[in-house]
Amino acid sequence: MKKKKSIQDFYGMKEKGEQVTYITSYDFPTATFAEKAGIDMILVGDSLGMCVYGYEGTMPVTMNQMIVHSEAVRRGAPNTFVVGDMPFLSYQTMDEAAVENAGRFFKEARVDAVKLEGGVRVASRIKAIVDAGMLVMGHIGLTPQSSSQLGGFKAQGRTLESAKAQIEDALAVQEAGAALILLEAIPPEVSGYIRDLLTIPVLSIGAGPHCDGQLLIVSDMLGIFEAFTPKFVKRYAEVAKVCTEALTEYVKDVRNRTFPEPKNIYPMIPEELTKFKEWAAAEKKAKEMKPPK
Ligand code: KIV
Numbered sequence: 001m002k003k004k005k006s007i008q009d010f011y012g013m014k015e016k017g018e019q020v021t022y023i024t025s026y027d028f029p030t031a032t033f034a035e036k037a038g039i040d041m042i043l044v045g046d047s048l049g050m051c052v053y054g055y056e057g058t059m060p061v062t063m064n065q066m067i068v069h070s071e072a073v074r075r076g077a078p079n080t081f082v083v084g085d086m087p088f089l090s091y092q093t094m095d096e097a098a099v100e101n102a103g104r105f106f107k108e109a110r111v112d113a114v115k116l117e118g119g120v121r122v123a124s125r126i127k128a129i130v131d132a133g134m135l136v137m138g139h140i141g142l143t144p145q146s147s148s149q150l151g152g153f154k155a156q157g158r159t160l161e162s163a164k165a166q167i168e169d170a171l172a173v174q175e176a177g178a179a180l181i182l183l184e185a186i187p188p189e190v191s192g193y194i195r196d197l198l199t200i201p202v203l204s205i206g207a208g209p210h211c212d213g214q215l216l217i218v219s220d221m222l223g224i225f226e227a228f229t230p231k232f233v234k235r236y237a238e239v240a241k242v243c244t245e246a247l248t249e250y251v252k253d254v255r256n257r258t259f260p261e262p263k264n265i266y267p268m269i270p271e272e273l274t275k276f277k278e279w280a281a282a283e284k285k286a287k288e289m290k291p292p293k
Contacts, residue, residue, distance in 0.1 A: 004079040005040050007113075007135055007179050013040075013212065014201045020213025022203055023221075026052050026069045030218050031076025041081045043115065043215060044070040046088070047144070050227070051219035058144050061087040063101055070109030083137055084111040088145045091116050095128035102129045102136075113179065117143035119169020123176040130177035138173030140166060141207060142185035153230075155185040155206070163190045170194045170202075182215065183207035185232065206232030 013020055022041040025031045026048040034042055048069055049055040070084045084105035091098035102114045113135035116122055126136050141156045150156065157166040166186055173181050180201050183191045188208025195202040195211050204211035216233060219225035223238040253259035268276060 002035060002038065002079045005081050007081075010040075010081075010180065010201045010212075020201060020203060022213050022215035024048075024051075024215070024217045024219075025073050025077070026218075028072045028076040031073040031080075034218070035077040035080050039077075039080060040213070041083065042073055042077055043083045044073050044085055044109075044111070045217065046085045047217055047219075051217065051225045057147070059088050063087060063090050063104060066090075067104060067108050070105060070111055074110050081112045082109075083113045083115050084109060086114055086116045091122070091125050095124055098125040099128050099132045102134050103132065106134055113137050115139050115182065117145050119166075120172040123172045126173060126176035126178050135180075136176075136178045137203075138170075138176075138178040138181040139184065140169040140173065140181065140186075141183045153185075155187070157186040157190040163187075163193075166190055167194060167197065170198060174198050174200050183211065185230075206230060 010020055020040050021038070022043065023034050023039050024043045024045040024047060025034050026044060031042060044066065046058040046061045046066065048065070049058045049061040052069070053061075053065070055061070066084060066087050070082065074082055086098070086101060086105075090101040098116070105111045105114050114129065115137040116125060116129075117139045118125075119138070119140045122138075126138060129136050142150065142153060144153065147153050157163040166183075167190070170181060170183075178200060180203065181194075181198065182203045182205060183194060185206040186194075186204075186208075188210050191202070191204055191207035192210030201212040203213045203215055205215040205217075217225070220229055220233040221236050223235050223240055226240050229235070250259070267273075
């Protein structure tokens with residue numbers, strides 16, 4: 001059986017230069033695939049708003065949705081480190097709300113850590129959750145929950161000024177007590193600098209190769225989500241194509257009556273079939289002999 005990695009294991013991996021493998025998952029089946037594949041860490045991301053619910057962004061996602069999906073992922077991957085993603089307005093208002101909502105992830109879905117977006121401006125939220133005894137992953141760079149302030153889903157840290165702001169945010173996240181940090185859509189020179197500066201593991205989604213591990217969104221890398229594919233994604237499968245082809249074939253088979261086949265039915269017990277045929281024939285005859293009303 002796979003041994004679940006702990007936060008200490010991730011610190012050890014950073015020390016030894018070993019890469020952490022990290023993927024999103026929103027449901028039981030993909031969580032089982034991830035665990036079987038030996039993935040180190042799963043994020044139940046609020047990207048499920050787009051990938052599962054078909055929303056335009058992550059803003060409408062609720063705590064209850066996140067909890068239901070995190071529970072399913074935990075059932076599918078009992079031996080993998082699971083991170084619950086705190087949705088919009090579950091932590092932005094005040095420290096107490098952040099602690100209560102983070103606590104729900106741990107109590108109801110038995111996650112190992114929670115992730116929240118932002119640097120300097122959420123430092124007190126991170127500290128409050130950590131002080132309550134929970135592990136936190138920070139998330140800076142392109143932070144989808146504040147994408148309207150960033151002018152859209154745009155890479156960050158591409159100018160000296162912006163790079164310095166990312167570094168300041170990364171330090172604030174570490175100083176607030178976060179155990180891990182995720183950098184999204186940041187140039188590799190800047191993410192590599194942050195990786196060397198921080199003592200906590202620094203993970204990347206679209207932040208280049210110089211980090212302590214890589215995250216991809218499962219729906220992007222498996223080719224499930226087709227609306228758009230960010231530049232940093234590598235496609236490992238074309239699941240949407242395979243599913244659409246299979247469903248098209250099924251529609252054809254049903255219309256042509258080539259499904260179901262004899263192997264897809266439940267036959268009657270032979271002696272019972274003889275009796276059934278005799279009974280049906282008698283019933284039919286009796287009906288024919290009945291005078292019309
Ligand atoms: O929700 C999510 O999947 C995320 C990633 C984009 C990092 O937060």
